[in-house]
Amino acid sequence: MRALALLALAGAAGCSMSFDPASYVKGLRVLAVQADQPELAPGQETTLRLLVSDGNDDATVEWARCTLPTYPGAGFINPDCTKETPEPWLIPLAPESTDRTVRFTMPNVDPLSGQLGLPDSTSGFYIPVRAIVRSGTEKVMTFYRVRVLLTISPQPANKNPVLTEMSTIPWMGADAGFTGEGFPIPESETLEVKGGYRIGLSAAATPDSIESYTRLAGDPRDMKLETVNEVVRFFWYTTAGELEREITGPERPENTLNLAKRPPSSLPAVIDLYVVAHDERGGTSWLKRQLRVVP
């Protein structure tokens, strides 16, 4: 706790505000990886797809899965899985393909034997899949962990949360040109907004996106099954403007985009807005909308 206090005090004294926030998208960025089915039993298949920032149509992707388990103190991925040299524990997936999607088959693994390391806080075991995305001189390494459906699991496989809409908030839009009630930003159209103002935004997911699941928890001598509700978080991204919050949630879905900060380099301009929903067990989905910012 003292370290926390010292860091907090240090933040007061010298923490830098000069870095761009993670919600500001510039250049090559991987914003999400989605599996059609985020939890698979051995032998089952799914499609993995990447959400890559626009303007990188020439991006190529190398897919592989890592067979090394992680361990406490090492983080969520075994550090050796990040090596870019050919290694016996890195098995390429569809080596002939460079697409942003790939088919993945859950290998025949026995998590309870320890070959996948220790479970996470959701009592889940995962196979890490790596995607190295290259575009021009830029490169992003991404890991997505596919959850293994245990034969003894008392619950159905996890599903991806479902985002229904990205909306404007009625009381924060008049200056930017909105009037009346808030409304969903259409997917197929570009919403025109005035530059230099703040826009209220909100995201919504279907009620059944928040699933409940059962996990082992408690005293190691006597672990018990407990049922908890998923915590779904919405991650926001924009290619211009500044978002007040980088992460919101279903209980507090509002956000604000301030077009006076980090404005587009010239107007008119089209900016991309993304919201990515994550649950705790690898479930992912996203929405993308576009705004046309005019003077």
Add this chain to the structure above:
Amino acid sequence: MRCAGVGGTLRRDVVRVHRTNRPVRLVFLLFVLGWSAAAFADDAPAPKPQPTLTPPKLMRFVEATPPEALKTRERAEVILTIDVDDQGKVTAVTVAQPAGDGFDEAAVEAAKQFQFSPGVYDGKPVPVRITYKYKFLYKPAPPPAPTPVAEGAPPPKPKGVPLAGVVREKGERVALPGITVLLDDGALETTTDDNGRFELPDVPPGPHVLKLRARAIQNADVKLTLSEGKRLDTTIYVSPRERYVSVVRAQRPVVETVETILSGDEVRRIPGTQGDTVKAVQNLPGVARSPFGGGLLVVWGSAPGDTRTYVDGVFIPTLFHFGGLRSTVNSEIVNSISFRPGGYGAEYGRGTGGVVEIETRKAKEKGVHGFAQLDLIDASLFVEANLPKNVSIAAGLRRSTIDAWLPAITPNDFQIVPSYYDYQLKLNWRATPKDELEIFAFGSVDILRLALKNPDPALQGQVNSDTYYHRILARYTRRFSLWGRPGQFFATVSTGYDVPIQVRGAFGNTDFVVDVRLCPYTLRSAVRLPLTDFLRLDAGIDFEGTRFYIEAKGGAGGPPREGDQAGGGFGGQNTSDKTTLWTNNLAPFVALNFNFWKGKLLISPQLRLDIYSFTGYQGTPDSYSNTYVQFQPRLTMRYQPLKWMAVKASIGAYGQPQDIVSMSLRFGAPKTIQPQHSWHYVFGFDFDPTSTLHIEAVAFYKDLRQLVVRADGPYQPILNNDGIGRVYGADFLIRQQLWKGLFGWIAYTALRAERKDHPDDPWRLFQYDQTHILTLIASYKFKRGYQVGLRFRYVTGNPTTPVTGSYFDANAGQYRRINGEIYSARNSDFHQLDVRFDKTWTFNTWKMSFYLDIQNIYNYRSAEGVTYNFDFTKSEPLAGLPIVPALGLRGEW
């Protein structure tokens, strides 16, 4: 017959007694105890009259010769029991209620010569025992009538009058003995007594100059005028000549190979310490600099928790508030601080680092004193007093003020509200010149509230922390003489209640809770027996027992540990643990202290036997009770061939029990984790070219074994004892104690601290390895209460693990760092200049001080670490604290 009950009082008239030229009036009171008689009832119709008792009557009173003390006390009463026989003679006198100071003996002597008429009962003389109050009252006689002057003769010189007074030190109000008092360049002369009092009995009336002279004070000349026939009593306040309270370094019973002792008053004004005596330890050789000037004590390459801190022999868990704002023990009650970086004697153990021992003081001699202080960090109040019967008491209370203004200047994104208080209450009783009892209650509370403006929605609740400790100790010390040589015995018992860590929060569905509460109970006792002129035996026991209650929740990875690369902790299965653990650690120790050639050669073989006992999870299938024994021989040697030079060396084994968090079943290791142990090798020289200049050079090597580390693979147990470490280096110290207003020191350490986490791992740097640590401190006290000090430090930057890349964790929606070789890079070097300015105004009965303490006066923002952007593609240094001025105001009496 004996009179019972209390009857009336007969009062004597005042009798004037003259002694030479100093008349005294004595007042006598005669108490006569009443009487009671049994009433007898019978069947006779006419009852006989009750017999009556007539008490003895004082026929001849004898005046007592009053003792000298009557002049100072001015009145006294002695209650006597007097046996009067049937002749009226006094047969026995005893003191029923004494007055001391010679009054009892004087009253008895006089009473023995009293003559009474005998008591009469039923018409017959009877012996009687009475109670008699003999009262002494001091009253000077009126001046005699003027002597008639013959015609033509010169007028007689006026009669002299007494001039008396007391000499006290300005500000402190302490009475000063041994001061020469001169009247008018020596016409009359006297010296103040132990109470600071003086008297010149026959001073001619009129104007005079009283001169006070002594080495300890600045010369003082006081003009005064005496009136004819009128005594003058005065109080004179003088300024001391020495600008510090002189440090009397009594011969310490145990001589350590490497030890630095700091006196409270000397180091209170070191720049950059904000007047905190204990923080001065961080400026000594062998102590690494803590990030952001925090309070971590990293000594000779050992982890912060490996160095133990004691207050009056009792271990305390927390030395500083919030990692370094202020020490948890008020500097005002600190008499001295002893710092031993390693190679210390067998009386201390349970740590492979060093030892910091804070010794508190008793109340100042005589009177009531205290101080009140206010600055931007906290406010303090302290009071001390000497009571009758050799009892003294001191009490202090301190409360933070930083929480009043810090939230206003912290960024909008998060609010920090740290607040704290600490207290001390100490009672000393010197029952006899050889027996002393101390009772000391003290404690500290830290409360931290951290609020985020736009928290991640998964973060539930505030991250709060309340940590505190409370102690009460009782210590008995007995000094004795064994075959004509001084010996000592002491025993200290203590108990308390601690909450050293308490954090609660939740992220998503993962709670993180660490709540540790403990109740310690200790006994430390030792006897020092001077067996011969050249051999002293020290033996004793050091016992610490603790009842722990632990509640922990979170990822099975547990809290971060030294050497973690990925931040450790909060990962893995959600586990929890609630348990009670007992530790009982007993360590008998013995030391033979050989002293040859009149102290030129000191050799001390010592042995400490540490017995660690752990009991946990009782009543469950996982209950265990483990005992570990560490045999720790130690040897110290010091050879002083010349008065100004000595060679010293030591070698010793040191052990450390497992930390209690490691004993939780969450790590699957409580039954297998072993205590750590180490060997210390020390060799050095001492030079004392003058009585105030000390130069020291010491080389050291530490071998650390069985360090608790994480397993290097995904299998249980999560922790094991595979870690080893080594530390080697040298300390240099040049220290100038107070000399003509100047004091300070230069401390330099060069060291290398390394760790190896597993047998097949390469050696790596320790997290707090600092190759060079240089500290220069100088302070000079000018006249008129001005003092200026400066401190310069230069320290090698801490090791850091470089980032060689990053990856996007698509499940968590954030980037993770890819690390290079652990601790293979360093932050930039640290250097800083601090300046302090003090001004003290000394009045007769109190003092006021103002200080301005400026840290980092040239505003160099050293790099305390590195901050990265969200994907670790950009970085910039995490700047240290900027220039920080601190103002303070203090009043003391």
